[in-house]
Every structure is written in structure tokens, then in C-alpha cells.
Amino acid sequence: MNLPKTAPAPAAVVNANTARLSAKAARFTESVIREMTRLALQYGAVNLSQGFPDFAAPAEIKRAAQEAISADINQYAITWGAKSLRNAIAEKFGLANGLAIDPEREITVCCGATEAMMSSMMAIINPGDEVVVFEPFYENYGPDAILSGATPRFVTLRPPDWIFDPGELSAAFGPATKAIILNTPNNPTGKVFTRAELEQIRDLCVRSNAFAITDEIYEHMLYDGAEHISLASLEGMRERSITINALSKTYSVTGWRVGWAIAAAEVTSAIRKVHDFLTVGAAAPLQEAGAVALRFPPSYYETLAREYAARRDRMLEILSRAGFRCFRPRGAYYIMTDISAFGFPDDIAFAKYLVKEIGVAAVPGSSFYNNPADGRTHLRFTFCKKDATFQAAAERLSKLQAGPNPSPK
Numbered sequence: 001m002n003l004p005k006t007a008p009a010p011a012a013v014v015n016a017n018t019a020r021l022s023a024k025a026a027r028f029t030e031s032v033i034r035e036m037t038r039l040a041l042q043y044g045a046v047n048l049s050q051g052f053p054d055f056a057a058p059a060e061i062k063r064a065a066q067e068a069i070s071a072d073i074n075q076y077a078i079t080w081g082a083k084s085l086r087n088a089i090a091e092k093f094g095l096a097n098g099l100a101i102d103p104e105r106e107i108t109v110c111c112g113a114t115e116a117m118m119s120s121m122m123a124i125i126n127p128g129d130e131v132v133v134f135e136p137f138y139e140n141y142g143p144d145a146i147l148s149g150a151t152p153r154f155v156t157l158r159p160p161d162w163i164f165d166p167g168e169l170s171a172a173f174g175p176a177t178k179a180i181i182l183n184t185p186n187n188p189t190g191k192v193f194t195r196a197e198l199e200q201i202r203d204l205c206v207r208s209n210a211f212a213i214t215d216e217i218y219e220h221m222l223y224d225g226a227e228h229i230s231l232a233s234l235e236g237m238r239e240r241s242i243t244i245n246a247l248s249k250t251y252s253v254t255g256w257r258v259g260w261a262i263a264a265a266e267v268t269s270a271i272r273k274v275h276d277f278l279t280v281g282a283a284a285p286l287q288e289a290g291a292v293a294l295r296f297p298p299s300y301y302e303t304l305a306r307e308y309a310a311r312r313d314r315m316l317e318i319l320s321r322a323g324f325r326c327f328r329p330r331g332a333y334y335i336m337t338d339i340s341a342f343g344f345p346d347d348i349a350f351a352k353y354l355v356k357e358i359g360v361a362a363v364p365g366s367s368f369y370n371n372p373a374d375g376r377t378h379l380r381f382t383f384c385k386k387d388a389t390f391q392a393a394a395e396r397l398s399k400l401q402a403g404p405n406p407s408p409k
Helices: 010-017 034-042 059-068 083-097 112-124 141-148 168-173 195-210 265-279 285-292 298-322 348-356 388-398
Strands: 106-109 130-135 150-155 179-181 209-215 241-246 259-262 326-329 334-338 378-382
Touching: 010 195, 034 298, 034 348, 083 106, 083 259, 083 285, 106 112, 106 265, 112 141, 112 179, 112 209, 112 241, 130 141, 130 265, 141 150, 141 168, 141 179, 150 168, 168 195, 168 285, 179 195, 195 209, 298 326, 298 334, 348 378
Parallel strands: 130 150, 130 179, 179 209, 209 241
Antiparallel strands: 106 259, 241 259, 326 334, 334 378
């Protein structure tokens, strides 16, 4: 079929259209993480950028999804989530944290943790509100704040242990603070916030009458004796917390997009209204499968943590041997590295060289900071990969040499 050729739009038309677009969208870029995956595909690189497992999900959860589809659970679920899944979420969260959660009034099932975060932000934010965000941050959090109408206030986590300055955090809480976003275990650093740190955050939330929106999607990926503590379980935080989680990471089903938000009833009511008009509901058969997965025995989570610890140690060895300075994560499945030894002008130049010339994709550290210059000496690698992927990455990274810039393209 021969399609008619069209001339490019005149610059004046393009500029006029741009002027009509939302100013919000102009305040952030497209996802750098997803861009690196596209570059990995383009250049045939080993993808250590985007955090999705390249190994199979548990047979039990796949079988449960297949059975649900065969049983014709293929129409809309209840907007805020299938009852079976909400019951399982309440049961699992209650056992882990000693809190009784009402599945009828305090849980909203969404299209992944990403939508759960966005629905929660839009449910509580008013014009002029501020949101405190730790950086380096998962790249969605800044745009989430902007899209919901909030002004983000950034507080830096400093390597090697990714600690925050209590005075800096306290100063970030002001009269306009509506919430703090907390990700523990943390992406991209692997930091697991301690009880003492969480208590400092709790005290500031109480002082400012602020919410805490906690992304706990990596809760079962813990190493070196680290303990995950849900902020909602601390005294004074039950009514102030919005806890976000999903099936994606724990059960290796990142493409299923089934997540949830747990919050007090009046907060949940607002979240449900936003969620309803954003996406209506998550996939019905996958929710039924999630209800099965959430009741896996404790041995599943013990094995998960043990296997991820082994993957982490292998990736640390590969990266260290290649000349990277690694910050040892205590949770999640990412490793932040210092790239100063390689002599490149910044993280963008080095990431492009890695994917095009070496054949390994990683995420530039600048994408995790409000001021990109703060991340210019960092790259993030993921280790949720199978043995063959580690082997291929090790072989390619062995071509790297620390020292002067080899010849950036």
C-alpha cells in the first residue's frame, strides 16, 4: 500500500501546538529507565537497567491465572478490587504488621503500584501542597507530585550508607507539607530504613499533620539481617499512612499490573474515587491469581530472599571486577555504583558507551535526582536476572578498563 507523503508541519504550527500543551508535562522527561530498555533492544545489549525478572514466575501463580481465565472470570471485577484479593491483602498485611485491616473499607486494588501511588497522591493533594521526597528517588515520584499538583521538596540520602540529615529532613516539613513519600527497601539505593529513622519520620508527620505514602514493593528482598518495618505499624501512623504494594516484584509478574493501597477508611474512599475514573479496575483473572499468591507459605519468601542475596553477591562481584565502586544494598534488587574511575564526563556519556560499545544497559544516576548533576557519577544496575544473563554481562563488562575515557561515542 502506497501512503501519500505529507510535508512536515511548519515550525509555527508546531510551536503553537506546544504552547497549548499542559505546562505540567513540560516539567519532566520521559522515563529514562524505559528508554534504556529500548536502547538495550536496539543494540542487543544485556539489559541490567529496567527492574523486571527475566526468569519464570512461580508455576502456582501462573496456574491460578489460567484457571481463573478458564472459569470465565474475565469481566470487570469490583472497582476497588476482587473480594478474594482484598481479603488476602488484609490477611497478609495484618499477620506481618499486627494491624487489623478492613478489606471492605481500607484497601483499593489498582493497576500496579504506579497507579496506586498516583491515585493516592491525587486523592490527598490540593493546589499549594508540598510533598517531601527522598533522593535519589524512583523516577516516578517527582512527576507524580507534579501531576497531582504538589510541589516536591527533596531531601538527600548520602552514600555510602544512604543516610539523611535529620535537620535537613525537619526543615523540609513546613506549613504546606501534605505528605512524605517513603520507599523502603529503596529503589535505587537498596537502603532499608531503620526503626530509628522511621520514628524520626513519624514524629515529623505527627508534628505537621502530614501523610506518609510508603512504597513497600520490595519488602521481601532483604539481606545481611535487614528488617522491613512498615511505617503504618508505628504508634501514631495507622491513620496517617497510605501503604503501597503490588504483586510485581515478589511474584515476578511485573507485566500483570496489579497493585494496591492500604489506608484509613476516609482516605481510602477518596483513593477509590480517583482510581475509578483513572482506570476503573485491574485485570480480574490476575486478581484471583494474586489472592492465591499472597497465601504462599513462609518458605516461599525465605527462598526468595536467599536466592536474591545470591544474585546480589554475584552482581557485586561482576561489577567490582569490572572496576565499579559498588554501594552494597541491604534490600530491593538494584546496585548503585560510582563510575568516577572510568574517566567519563558524566553518567549519560558512560551509559551510552556501555550500551552501544560494551553491550550492557544500566540506568544513569542523574535520573534519580532533582538536580541531575548530583547523580553524574552514578549508574544503577539491577540483579533480578538469571544465570545466563549474569554470565553474558560478566563477559561483556570484562572489556571495560578503569582509567582515562576509552573513546566515548
